[in-house]
Amino acid sequence: MKITVEITRDPxxxxxxxxxxxxSGAVVVFSGVVRPEEDGQALVALDYEAYEPMARDExxxxxxxxxxxxxxxxxxxxxxxxxxxxxxASIVVRIASRHRAEAFGLLAEFMDRxxxxxxxxxxxx
Amino acid sequence: MKITVEITRDPxxxxxxxxxxxxSGAVVVFSGVVRPEEDGQALVALDYEAYEPMARDExxxxxxxxxxxxxxxxxxxxxxxxxxxxxxASIVVRIASRHRAEAFGLLAEFMDRxxxxxxxxxxxx
Amino acid sequence: xxxxxxxxxxxxxxxxxxxxxxxxxSAGELWDLLTAxxxxxxxxxxxxxxxRNGVYAASGEVFGADDEVALIPPVSGG
Amino acid sequence: xxxxxxxxxxxxxxxxxxxxxxxxxSAGELWDLLTAxxxxxxxxxxxxxxxRNGVYAASGEVFGADDEVALIPPVSGG
Numbered sequence: 001m002k003i004t005v006e007i008t009r010d011p012x013x014x015x016x017x018x019x020x021x022x023x024s025g026a027v028v029v030f031s032g033v034v035r036p037e038e039d040g041q042a043l044v045a046l047d048y049e050a051y052e053p054m055a056r057d058e059x060x061x062x063x064x065x066x067x068x069x070x071x072x073x074x075x076x077x078x079x080x081x082x083x084x085x086x087x088x089a090s091i092v093v094r095i096a097s098r099h100r101a102e103a104f105g106l107l108a109e110f111m112d113r114x115x116x117x118x119x120x121x122x123x124x125x
Numbered sequence: 126m127k128i129t130v131e132i133t134r135d136p137x138x139x140x141x142x143x144x145x146x147x148x149s150g151a152v153v154v155f156s157g158v159v160r161p162e163e164d165g166q167a168l169v170a171l172d173y174e175a176y177e178p179m180a181r182d183e184x185x186x187x188x189x190x191x192x193x194x195x196x197x198x199x200x201x202x203x204x205x206x207x208x209x210x211x212x213x214a215s216i217v218v219r220i221a222s223r224h225r226a227e228a229f230g231l232l233a234e235f236m237d238r239x240x241x242x243x244x245x246x247x248x249x250x
Numbered sequence: 251x252x253x254x255x256x257x258x259x260x261x262x263x264x265x266x267x268x269x270x271x272x273x274x275x276s277a278g279e280l281w282d283l284l285t286a287x288x289x290x291x292x293x294x295x296x297x298x299x300x301x302r303n304g305v306y307a308a309s310g311e312v313f314g315a316d317d318e319v320a321l322i323p324p325v326s327g328g
Numbered sequence: 329x330x331x332x333x334x335x336x337x338x339x340x341x342x343x344x345x346x347x348x349x350x351x352x353x354s355a356g357e358l359w360d361l362l363t364a365x366x367x368x369x370x371x372x373x374x375x376x377x378x379x380r381n382g383v384y385a386a387s388g389e390v391f392g393a394d395d396e397v398a399l400i401p402p403v404s405g406g
Binding site for chain 1: 147148149150151152153154155156157158159160161162212214223225229232233236
């Protein structure tokens with residue numbers, strides 16, 4: 001499984017085209033977006049901070065581990081850091097696989113693990 | 126939940142931009158792609174046929190039913206019919222929701238139900 | 251009533267649609283009519299669902315003269 | 329060894345990183361050193377994990393003079 005992990009300060013919009021890997025039957029693109037409110041409070045932006053080298057390594061470790069249960073063709077993760085305005089994406093994940101079940105499983109589990117273990121933090125500015 | 130269902134003879138590539146509904150925190154775009162082989166046999170294309178009015182109604186019914194368990198902001202389904210070449214998408218589903226769990230749940234269950242109940246058929250040319 | 255055939259059933263029947271005279275038919279009576287005309291349909295009966303006016307027919311449903319009845323072989327969309 | 333602070337712990341310590349003299353320290357010994365210098369860190373100890381050179385430290389792991397040790401408060405990425 002081809003694994004690509006990036007942490008960037010640039011906007012993620014329009015960057016991940018749902019290109020198809022040769023032979024893939026399923027492509028899933030997930031965008032996690034900063035919502036304009038949190039617990040009823042209006043929110044203009046969030047500041048994301050990462051322990052970058054470990055965050056990258058940890059994402060790769062998680063994906064390599066999950067690829068044994070959910071073998072996919074490729075996965076690309078882009079996590080944005082710095083200030084992310086409401087309505088903009090903080091993360092984009094793109095998975096291509098032969099069959100959809102593996103892509104769905106990998107995506108759901110990866111997002112759960114990301115939120116448990118990857119050293120990235122968001123705070124209100 | 127806003128439901129949009131379309132059946133088209135046009136290619137689906139590049140049509141579904143992951144635009145964000147105001148207030149959504151998760152956007153998932155799924156593409157189901159014709160694979161260049163099936164059971165080890167090379168495949169150049171598949172022909173899709175639908176009982177169009179019922180297929181549209183059935184997809185809407187399934188989505189309306191699933192929206193009670195997985196309340197999302199919007200869902201768009203585009204299913205292509207006619208000849209679809211290997212490497213091209215036969216279906217695109219785009220779901221926006223406040224939280225990712227609802228979008229993931231709706232997507233997985235919708236695809237399962239589609240393959241059980243929606244009167245669309247594929248055949249090798 | 252109007253009968254619609256799809257996918258492999260279209261090949262079996264040799265047509266995409268046809269008309270059948272009848273009113274208030276049960277599913278069994280309808281199948282008897284259809285397999286009398288196209289004996290090869292009988293092999294598909296077990297795995298074919300009937301839809302009446304665009305909705306899967308419930309068991310015991312009755313088919314009227316003005317209905318559009320579709321024979322739905324196992325689907326394979328997506 | 330080099331100590332890294334993130335998120336709210338950076339506010340508590342008032343710095344993003346610092347150096348601590350010590351070698352072959354247990355997690356408990358390291359925490360004792362840190363909370364002696366920043367008493368307010370103690371309130372975060374329970375929910376903070378330690379990473380050694382970019383990997384979460386296992387229980388019983390020992391921290392050396394050349395290690396980079398990160399204090400990882402509960403994460404919230406995605």
